[in-house]
Amino acid sequence: MVLAGGRATRMGGVDKGLQLFRGQPLAEIALGRLRLQDCGAPGLIGINANRNQMHYANLGVPVWSDTVPDYPGPLAGFLTALRQCEGRYPYMLTVPCDSPLFPLDLLSRLATALITEKCEIAMPMAPEVQADGSTLLRPQPVFCLVRTELADDLQAFIESGGRKIGAWTARHRQIKLGFDAQGDDTRAFANINTLDELHDSETP
Numbered sequence: 001m002v003l004a005g006g007r008a009t010r011m012g013g014v015d016k017g018l019q020l021f022r023g024q025p026l027a028e029i030a031l032g033r034l035r036l037q038d039c040g041a042p043g044l045i046g047i048n049a050n051r052n053q054m055h056y057a058n059l060g061v062p063v064w065s066d067t068v069p070d071y072p073g074p075l076a077g078f079l080t081a082l083r084q085c086e087g088r089y090p091y092m093l094t095v096p097c098d099s100p101l102f103p104l105d106l107l108s109r110l111a112t113a114l115i116t117e118k119c120e121i122a123m124p125m126a127p128e129v130q131a132d133g134s135t136l137l138r139p140q141p142v143f144c145l146v147r148t149e150l151a152d153d154l155q156a157f158i159e160s161g162g163r164k165i166g167a168w169t170a171r172h173r174q175i176k177l178g179f180d181a182q183g184d185d186t187r188a189f190a191n192i193n194t195l196d197e198l199h200d201s202e203t204p
Contacts, residue, residue, distance in 0.1 A: 001081035017097035048077035082151035126189035
């Protein structure tokens with residue numbers, strides 16, 4: 001599921017997934033990178049969007065809106081995706097629409113880690129340069145591989161007022177996998193929050 005259902009307040013309220021990056025809508029780029037995953041494309045690819053659904057539908061994939069009201073955040077997109085997978089797929093992968101360089105081996109590495117460690121959730125950790133010049137690995141929870149059997153638990157968490165991805169994933173067996181090996185792109189998980197960042201990120 002490509003998550004494009006947010007309000008993009010730091011981008012002036014524009015629909016982030018439809019903004020152009022190197023001539024293509026961000027959501028379309030995310031779809032393309034999912035189709036190019038080195039282990040093969042996921043069995044079903046969709047977009048979570050809460051406005052401009054017809055524009056997203058023109059990208060050629062199903063479009064599903066949040067099933068809970070009032071823009072409760074990315075977890076609402078998680079829940080939408082999990083409900084769409086129920087009875088069809090044992091795992092669900094989420095990627096945000098605003099990280100156009102995410103790895104083409106994201107799914108294979110997360111899946112290998114999740115299955116090997118017998119976890120319910122796998123997420124990447126990406127290097128982030130600190131003020132002192134050191135590098136710290138930080139979790140990237142909007143990129144998540146999740147067992148679809150967790151749908152009811154997530155529904156209950158949201159209905160109880162839960163909104164933070166980390167607080168929900170901490171309830172389950174999870175593995176956080178570093179994407180800092182030689183050859184990994186240090187910008188792979190950089191997300192674009194403002195129009196200025198969008199312009200700056202277009203530089204190769």
